[in-house]
Amino acid sequence: MLRSIIGSILCALTALMSFCVYPGSIDKEALQIPPLFDETKISPITDGLGSAHNRKKQTIAVATILSPLAFDEEKKSIKAELVSGLLSVYGLALENDAKYRGAIGANRAAQELQPQARSYLLPNMELSLGVAENDRDIRKGGLYRTMGQAGFTSEEMKVTVTQPIYHKDLWVQLGQAKNRIKKADFNLALARQELMVRVAERYFEVLRTTDGLTFAEAEKKAIDKQLQQVRKQFKAGLIGITDVEEAKARYDLAIAREIEAKTQIDNAHEALWQITGKYLPRLGPLGKRMQPVFPEPNDIDRWTQIALAQNIELAIARQSAEVARTEIKRVRAGHLPTLDLVGTHYREGNSADQYGERDTRTSSITLQFRLPIYQGGLVLSQSREAIHRHSHSQALEEMVEISRSVQQKTRDGFWKVRSGISHINALKQVLQSTEIALKAVKKGFYVGTRNSVDVLNSQRKMFRAKKDHADARYDYVLDVLRLKQVAGVLSKEDLVMVNGWLE
Template sequence: MRPQRPLRRLCHGLALSLAMSGAHSESLMEIYDLAVGNDPAIQRAEANHAAALEALPQSTANFLPSLNLSASKSESSQTVTKSIFGSTGSSNFSNTNYSLNLNLPLYRHENYVARRLAKSTVSRADAEYEAARQDLLLRVAEAYFSVLGRRDDLEFARAEKMAIKRQLEQTRQRFDVGLVAITDVHESQARYDLTVAEEILARNRLDNSIEVLRTLTGTYNEELDPLNETFSLVHPDPEDIEQWTRTALKQNPSLVAALAAVDEARENVAQQRSGHYPTLDLSASSSYNESGGLFASTTENTSIGLNFNLPIYAGGRTSSQVRQSLHFLEAARQSLEEARRNTQRQVRDAYLGVISGISRVKALKQALLSNQSALRAAEAGYEVGTRTTVDVLLARRNLFSAQRNYAQSRYDYILNTLRLKQAAGMLDVQSLQAINNWLH
């Protein structure tokens, strides 16, 4: 179907205003690239992910030997006035000590648990980072289309104000020659004053949306590529809400992270119980000691042995820590159930949003055409005296309302398709690139 002329004029007007500004409009992918390098939330997620990965080498270190070298040297002054050996006098001398200590854990149950715990921590961190990356994709799209939507609102508000202004001027002229009553002038003036206020509100909302986008990119991005007038309304693939739900329950990153958190809490219980287990370490040491003075000596010692330790009683601390970790485990399980339910809800909301969004876009497009016809009929009736000024004002307001609703419905459809993919754990850069191809 060929686009209607008023809609074409609107799109051409928007494009012209962008061209006249002389500014380069940025695409959705360009905004995303800026957000990747500047969004504090994704930067924080990257840092947290990198920090969590260090759990593995730290757990591995528990199995490796530790080697410590210590040394000391001191200067002493000694005065002997009486000795059973008959030697007396004063002397200044040095004391030198060196020691090398090796410790190798042979059996520490907590180390094996810590290794498993580290793997669970890394799995959770990987899932949380993936969730943060998908969240960034959606936040960028939401902020981008929020700016486009608010810009549309401002353009519609300005267009409505100019149309009402022309209507007001025509009404005044008709009043001057006695064709209409003063009430028609007042009606037009009241409607014009309202459109002035609505333009101010639309400008403020646009500024707020631009500010939200700035929090992602770190810069002000006011000129954005608009959405093509025509783009494909595609049903979800597969068109089966239960299949989408099953996919989401398997690979939604937030749900995967919650599952890993349960594993992490379970291993933490095992780690606390390790406090009841014995430990066995191999220790070896070598030392050198040199003392001066009247009783100078030099000694070297080397030793190797096994250190066995069996915890018997620690004041009930270990048992308390086990009980505490069990409570944390139950909390993690409840968080997992909450995440599972939220995921199911998000899938259903987004899926139904896409399905209803397709019908809504089509219905609002037809409503736009109907309101265009209604305005033409009202204007024609006004010219021949069968319709009043109020009828024309109302028809014009309905038209601009239909334009706003139609434009917003297209943005809502796009965002719901992205939300559905995010809920299913399938949102990626290629998804955003596909949306970017609908811009110009």
């Protein structure tokens, strides 16, 4: 009877429990997010001899703690001849950047919103079982009652199936779930674009600091050479001790700059390691193939229109505003009637007592109509709250603010790219002028018309011009990527383009 049914169900539950995964036996590999980037499809950058180097694929476990000690160990384990391009660095960041991996997890969680919302519109089946041991003591019997004590077992089983037919709020909730999934997809796309820009920024920061160290070492070497010449002239009685001390002071300052440059390059490498999980000693430098060009289209109003249509932050704000708007509908639906189809099967029985054994079965199908009449003003209050949230800062006002910010950033980015081209060309002329001036000053020093201080100052200007010109080229590349990001059109193809400029 029902007892045997209950026993069968308990056995089935026990069997299912044996397959459950407890905290002590969690499959850690199942918890890890699989990589979304196939590194095998990336062509590694070639070195000066034209030979390509394959690098080992290294992944970082979720539980790995990124500490300075781990960075030092990684630094020691890398072969110095490996050269990494922007695409390969981006591939490592896709696999190891914690912020981006977190965005992937959040997106996957959001994909479950629609199945959850849909489940409220599907049939809901519930089974309840009960077994009770009863002791009955009848001390006064009526006309047909038998006095005395009796023990018996009562059992009951109830199966209820409910199918929602009309629930306005549930249908609105399903639409909201779709909007929230779209918002989550936009958030993931935004995280991917932000990762592209962060990778490029940290990649070129390494190149920038590497140039700084190169220029600092070259300047120190040039000053040292000048110092030796000044000392020889001092010994020959051609110049005074002041020139020697000035050259010595410049040399000491060059040593300090070199030390500072080494610290900066270490910091830049560690920042890149933070998002890639790998120490990359050699990065492909920005070559002469990079020729700055005006934005395409070369129209600031057109770029603004593109940004208003495709900027991802603005798209996220639109989805938030839409969810807030439909929330008004969902809350107001609390005033509307609901209709459900309910099917019930009920079985009750007990073993023999004074009146014998009983077994009762009841089945019913009910069309259940509910109409909220008064709920203490709750629905009205919730409706006003939803209207305020949609009409003010949390929805429409926020979207207006983001729209204005996008327009301002787009215009600023457009002019930065355009002015960056002029800046690069101007600094190129400055570099050529300082190189010519240095040669002239050195000749004047040899013939006695210029002193050592003039030579040192001219050298300093030349190295400063070299660094400024290199920095302007890096800034131009980053400004191009940032302009495309704010316009919402940044993609991997842009990284492919930049990667083609590397040597």
